[in-house]
Amino acid sequence: MLEKSRGHSVLWLGMVVVIACACSAGAQNAVTPNVAPPRSFEAIAASTTEIRCYWLPAHGATRYRLERDGRPVATVPAGAKEYDDTGLAPESTHRYSIVTLDGDKTSNPREYTERTFAPFPNVDASHQ
Numbered sequence: 115m116l117e118k119s120r121g122h123s124v125l126w127l128g129m130v131v132v133i134a135c136a137c138s139a140g141a142q143n144a145v146t147p148n149v150a151p152p153r154s155f156e157a158i159a160a161s162t163t164e165i166r167c168y169w170l171p172a173h174g175a176t177r178y179r180l181e182r183d184g185r186p187v188a189t190v191p192a193g194a195k196e197y198d199d200t201g202l203a204p205e206s207t208h209r210y211s212i213v214t215l216d217g218d219k220t221s222n223p224r225e226y227t228e229r230t231f232a233p234f235p236n237v238d239a240s241h242q
Contacts, residue, residue: 149174149216155224162204162231167197172214172221181211181223189215204233 152169160166167180175192180199188197202208207229214221 149214149219149221151214151221151224152178152212155210155212155226157199157208157210157226157228159228159230160198162233163202164198164200165202165208165210165228165230167199167210167212167226169195169212169224171195174216175214176217177215179213179215179220182208184209202230204230206230 150172152172152175154170155167156169157165157167169178171192177192178190178194179186180188180190180197182199187199190197199208199210207227209225209227211223211225213223
């Protein structure tokens with residue numbers, strides 16, 4: 115069943131309701147589309163105090179912004195494909211996110227969680 119209400123078309127399909135809005139062209143142009151996010155993103159522990167972030171470039175990127183645990187840590191140029199986050203505590207877990215920036219456009223984030231290595235045990239050479 116199709117009903118019209120306040121400029122919206124409502125189509126009842128059993129339990130599913132489809133609502134269509136007749137938006138003006140001006141309203142559609144007011145929305146700034148997002149730029150594509152990096153095609154892939156991962157963060158890998160490199161040591162007890164370092165995590166390396168890697169990504170595949172996004173089309174249209176002018177730079178990337180990386181965040182650790184919700185706080186910005188770096189903004190890097192479009193040609194960058196990795197970032198070394200150093201000075202971290204051993205055995206610490208961090209949530210990384212990266213967004214593509216292009217002028218005033220920002221992509222949706224890609225996220226990855228990683229943990230630094232535990233400290234290596236001290237080995238006493240006299241016990242070997």
